[in-house]
Amino acid sequence: GAVVSQHPSRVICKSGTSVKIECRSLDFQATTMFWYRQFPKQSLMLMATSNEGSKATYEQGVEKDKFLINHASLTLSTLTVTSAHPEDSSFYICSAKRTGTSSNAGELFFGEGSRLTVL
């Protein structure tokens, strides 16, 4: 099956610093990747859709200047949390849909997630 690798799995940083999370599709190309955030005991909330070679599409209420997304290649998307604050502490998960699948096909392949703790 397809594999998505996410790194780092866990990061602790000081308030005001920036943190970069990488999401790689290891054995398939992903034109589109998705970034989700999950707070404890809550579901995954879609933050943004990352499109290779173009700007990311952000969901309502997600600050694009705070959560910078770069999708420079068909196998890599990065999420940078800029000037992180304690309220940004969360579980961030990326997912990818295999390029070439029909639009209503479906499976999303998820990274292992990155747990961010901002002190």
Place this chain on the structure above:
Amino acid sequence: RKEVEQDPGPFNVPEGATVAFNCTYSNSASQSFFWYRQDCRKEPKLLMSVYSSGNEDGRFTAQLNRASQYISLLIRDSKLSDSATYLCVVNSGNFNKFYFGSGTKLNVKP
């Protein structure tokens, strides 16, 4: 209104029981539907897709009701290993966004 809504549970059932979860979605143009399973502190894993005609995979049966805009998941003969959070996922009408329900927590007791 949320795109996808689920009863958070928890559903506490004994081994061998049959349990069913429902999930409603708001976008009538939604095209594809899935059930994912998420274990504590892990990433979600696809359990099964939900087809218009319904589908069954072993002890798991998924149904779609477009008229009422809900999908369901039935688990028969529950096992201890079925304990997890079950996430309903709906692909939006423009095909490129997947929205998750809040998840339904299932605890199967011995």
